[in-house]
Amino acid sequence: MFLFAFHPEANVANSKEAMLCCVKEKIGEAVLPGDLLAFEIQKSENKREKLICGPGLRRDGEDVFVCKSGILRHKEPNLYWIDLQQRRYVPAKGESVIGIVTAKSGDVFKVDVGGSEQASLSYLAFEGATKRNRPNVQVGDLVYAQFIIANKDMEPELVCIDSCGRANGMGVFGAGGLLFKVSLGLVRKLLSPQSEIVKDLEKIFPFEMVIGLNGRIWVKAKTTQQTLIVANILESCENMTTEQRRSIFGRVSENVL
Amino acid sequence: MQRGLDAETRKQLEEEEKRIISDEHWYLDLPELKEKENFIIEERSFLPCEDLLYGRMSFKGFNPEVEKLMTLMNSQNRTEDVEEEVQNKTGVDVSDEEMARRYESLVGSIKRKFTKKRNRPAIQGEDNVNSNIRSPKIKKVFLKPQD
Numbered sequence: 001m002f003l004f005a006f007h008p009e010a011n012v013a014n015s016k017e018a019m020l021c022c023v024k025e026k027i028g029e030a031v032l033p034g035d036l037l038a039f040e041i042q043k044s045e046n047k048r049e050k051l052i053c054g055p056g057l058r059r060d061g062e063d064v065f066v067c068k069s070g071i072l073r074h075k076e077p078n079l080y081w082i083d084l085q086q087r088r089y090v091p092a093k094g095e096s097v098i099g100i101v102t103a104k105s106g107d108v109f110k111v112d113v114g115g116s117e118q119a120s121l122s123y124l125a126f127e128g129a130t131k132r133n134r135p136n137v138q139v140g141d142l143v144y145a146q147f148i149i150a151n152k153d154m155e156p157e158l159v160c161i162d163s164c165g166r167a168n169g170m171g172v173f174g175a176g177g178l179l180f181k182v183s184l185g186l187v188r189k190l191l192s193p194q195s196e197i198v199k200d201l202e203k204i205f206p207f208e209m210v211i212g213l214n215g216r217i218w219v220k221a222k223t224t225q226q227t228l229i230v231a232n233i234l235e236s237c238e239n240m241t242t243e244q245r246r247s248i249f250g251r252v253s254e255n256v257l
Numbered sequence: 258m259q260r261g262l263d264a265e266t267r268k269q270l271e272e273e274e275k276r277i278i279s280d281e282h283w284y285l286d287l288p289e290l291k292e293k294e295n296f297i298i299e300e301r302s303f304l305p306c307e308d309l310l311y312g313r314m315s316f317k318g319f320n321p322e323v324e325k326l327m328t329l330m331n332s333q334n335r336t337e338d339v340e341e342e343v344q345n346k347t348g349v350d351v352s353d354e355e356m357a358r359r360y361e362s363l364v365g366s367i368k369r370k371f372t373k374k375r376n377r378p379a380i381q382g383e384d385n386v387n388s389n390i391r392s393p394k395i396k397k398v399f400l401k402p403q404d
Contacts, residue, residue, distance in 0.1 A: 052298045054306045059297045073306070081306045092302035096312050144313065150301075169313050169326040191309040198314070206317030213303070213312070221319070 027074045031082065035066040049078060055092075056082025085185040089114045089214035091150035096170070098179070098212030099158060101141045109137060111145070111158055114181075114214045121145060125159035127167035135172075142174045142218060144210055173210060177220030178227050184215050186238045197237055200249050201230065205256055226256070308334065 026037070039051060053059060056068040057080060066072075070084030089097075091113060099111035102118060109121040121143065126135040137143070145158035160170040190197055190211055207221035207230055217234060221227045229252060237245050262270070303309065311330035315323035351359075369377065375397075 050296050050298055052300050052305075054300045055303055057299075059299055062297075064297060075306060079300075079306060081300075081303070090301075092304075094304055095302055168330065169311070169323065173313075188303060188307060188309065191307075191312065193308055193310060195310075202316035206315075206319040208315040208319045208323060209313075211312045211314070213309075 026072045027080075029072060030070065031066045031072050032069050033065075033067050037064045037066065037072075037080075039064070052079045054079060054081025056084050083185075085183060087181075087183045087215060089184060091115045091119065091147055091156040091214075093147050093150045095150075095213040096144060096146045097158075097214040098210060098216040098218060099143050099145055099214075100179075101137055101139050101143060104137075104139060111143060113156070113158075113212075114216065115156065117155060119147070119150075119156040119158045121158040121160070125161055126171055127161050127165065137172055141172045142179065142210075143172050144170050144212065146170060174218055174220065177208075177218050178231050179216060179218045180231055180235065181215050182217060182235060183238060184213070186234070187211055187213055187215055187217070189238075190217075190234075196242065197234075197245070200245065201233070204230075204249065204253050229256075310334070 026035075037057070051064075053064050056066065056070055058065050058067045064080075066082065068082050068084045068086075070082040072080065073083050074080050091097075097113050099113045099119065099121070101109050101121075102112050103110040107123055109123065110118045111121050113119050123129060123134055123137070124131070125145075126137075129135045143158075143160060145160045146162075147156055148159050149155075149157040160167060162168050162170075189195060191213075205221060205226055207219060207226065209220075209230075210218045212218075217231075219227055219230045219234070221230060233248065233252070237248075240248070300306075311327055311334075313323050314327060315321075318324065
């Protein structure tokens with residue numbers, strides 16, 4: 001597997017070659033930061049195929065380094081990323097998050113998304129908002145918005161409309177309900193197309209849920225008790241196996257009915 | 258008597274001024290660096306990696322608007338058959354392709370209406386490529402009668 005040179009007298013060049021792994025072998029296996037991934041580059045062809053390195057991978061000149069520990073995943077045709085686990089969110093462009101409005105300053109709302117700094121949300125970035133017709137947003141409201149600018153050099157910016165000007169469900173939501181924080185890995189598991197947790201959850205009782213990619217989930221059900229049940233299940237099902245989860249769901253549905 | 262400068266002398270003076278100004282500009286005397294075309298793209302977000310669904314969900318009819326949104330957004334993410342897409346467009350009487358076809362023929366007929374009678378064969382010739390008409394470049398111009 002790994003050819004680590006833990007010998008103290010090994011020089012840098014040797015250790016670098018030792019960590020060079022062929023990427024095809026590593027797909028589905030755990031990798032550590034500092035590993036260098038080698039791709040089979042066809043240098044004879046004129047047209048080079050683009051290679052996309054996703055989160056957890058970093059480009060350094062012509063090489064691709066792993067910068068976070070996790071499992072290497074691959075998606076056809078040319079996308080590689082690291083499936084990692086963390087709780088701290090870093091804003092990325094195009095992601096939909098739940099934010100809490102903290103301040104109103106002039107034409108802009110300051111929204112807390114759980115990142116290193118607060119994001120700004122212009123009051124014109126709502127559906128049907130004009131200079132005269134301001135959106136009804138108060139401090140402390142929950143908004144479901146998308147990032148249009150999110151990089152390490154600039155302040156992140158959010159919008160509640162898409163490129164056509166339609167809201168598509170974004171904007172202020174939620175009277176009532178409960179907002180809580182989970183890890184980012186669970187959020188991605190919940191939002192994946194074949195999520196078993198969601199399939200099990202939807203059989204229990206009617207409820208509504210908004211999932212933000214910054215690790216925040218908002219849940220609302222008919223009664224407070226049901227809301228709390230769903231919240232507890234979601235918080236705890238991260239580290240459970242399928243059987244444990246199914247048994248808990250079974251107990252819950254028995255108690256409810 | 259000429260008060261102003263001659264055109265040539267003015268040009269020469271301008272050129273000299275430009276030369277003096279460009280000499281004063283600083284520039285880097287480096288060899289030209291070619292930007293290497295890099296074929297590795299960095300992507301910071303998980304969205305294209307895992308095909309995540311829409312974030313708002315409602316189950317068992319708790320919030321019917323959100324359920325409508327769920328079907329709409331999740332069908333946009335997936336590539337479905339063309340027929341299903343046409344059916345999903347609620348509130349649209351005419352589909353986009355139909356509109357484009359109608360508009361194309363409409364533009365042609367309006368254009369034909371407003372051209373002069375002389376230019377009409379040229380417009381009709383554009384539609385029928387096989388028809389033999391004289392090229393539109395030969396225009397009839399008024400010839401002055403010779404004495």
